[in-house]
Amino acid sequence: MHTDIRAADFAAYKQRFLDYTDTFKDVPDAAPLRLKVEHTFKVFDHACRIVGSLENEAAPLKEKARDAELCRAAVLAALFHDCGRFPQFRQYRTFLDAKSVNHAVLSFQTMRDSDFLKEESGRVRSLAQCAVLLHNRHTLPPMLDADARFVTDVVRDADKLDIFRIMVSYLTSALPERDAVLLHVKDEPESWSPNVAEDVLAGRIARYGDLRYVNDFRLLLGTWMHELRFAVTRRELAESGLMDMVLSQLPKAEALRPAVEKLKAMLEECRNAGGLA
Template identity: 30%
Template sequence: MDEEKFNELKTWFHNYVGSFYTDDSFIQLNVILKEEHSIRVCENASLIAASEKLDNNDYFLAKTIALLHDIGRFKQISKYRTFKDSDSENHAVLGVKVLKAEGILSNLPATEQKIILLAVVNHNRFRIKGNLDERTLLHAKLIRDADKLDIFKVLLEHHNQKDEIPNPALELGLPDKAEYSTVIVKELLQNKVASVSHVKTCNDMNLTRLAWLFDLNFRETFSLVKKHGFIDKLISTLPQNAEIEALRTHLNEYMD
């Protein structure tokens, strides 16, 4: 993978996404949201790849995976009007189907095609699956970190503007109430990636996102989480009480 091939894929990406532009304001809002998200994930992947001193080939491979990781989201939101995989299709699996159907990876070496597809299909799993070789595992971990960094940003921006610019697609049909699951809090205090089985409210969803801290893989990712204050900002979206304050302390100590 080199810069020229990456730029060709980037041109294809924007043309493909543009085919989903519509007068339907809900669909258009979310198509653009995921288009911009994908570009920012590329930037995150670039920072992580550079910090790991990856060679030029793997640097642009990491950016390619980041660009394409959510390619299934556009068909998902257009067809089902939701980003909730359980109410539609697993967007990572759908993304692999799109990439194969479009044939846009066909000019790449078979090894790189395989790495891209395996990284895409693993980017949203609870845990990475499969007996991946060292290089593929590196890229699977890198896209997971790069993606999480931007989802933190997207969630916080949505929280701050949801009254002026509501977007139900980001709330996955969950009620925006003050309640939260103490079970999820206990899991976080045990350094566990929280199970979604206890998610009943938007607060619960934000708690599970905080639990992503225990599934980050690179020092640069932690540095960026700290630089942008994502943990304290996400904690501030929750009800403020002694339990949540204890969680804030625990997460910041873990990060340090």
């Protein structure tokens, strides 16, 4: 029997999250925090859609749809995955983890200490907390058990899908928080870092620490296509047109062409994504 996860069933949890964010309303210049609230709700909606699409995936993902606790843990983790961004910004005035604190660890600690999931079973709580802790890891621990991996994958796919939206809006305009969102990289329209382009060609996920130019950000977003786990996320990304926009803004230089061609091919694969084997 397919687990029916409806966003409306989580209204009390959404309110709990809003009540929590309200405790940061005294933070000066808090526009970036308001964006995090918007981001959170979009990630939550994406997670609900991923969980709702599992019946169309191949095994073993399809079986996960029948485990109500797993699905519950996934959407709750999505709702609280960035709660640490609020104390991070209040204390350090930045979202740069390298210059402040690992926000996933802070989210995990906040979730645990505030007991946001106190009404849930121990299994739901620990799976959700584990996914929050791991949501921003460059690579996941190889020994992660299958249930924890699944819950973490839902949050990571949902998170990436919304980060694509945010990044594209900042890459295409001069919004006031642009510099903070793009982590203060240099805006030189014809520059990119060869090591980030190499990540594209090698099928690796680029690292935030390697980004020096705005174009590196575009390449990083492209490399994320490598690890989108769910067919619905891959298709949604392709259908959104966001990645086409990112690719169209990359320099036309000959040296970058192989990387751009590779990303275009990956985008076509996303467009045609079926269930994973």
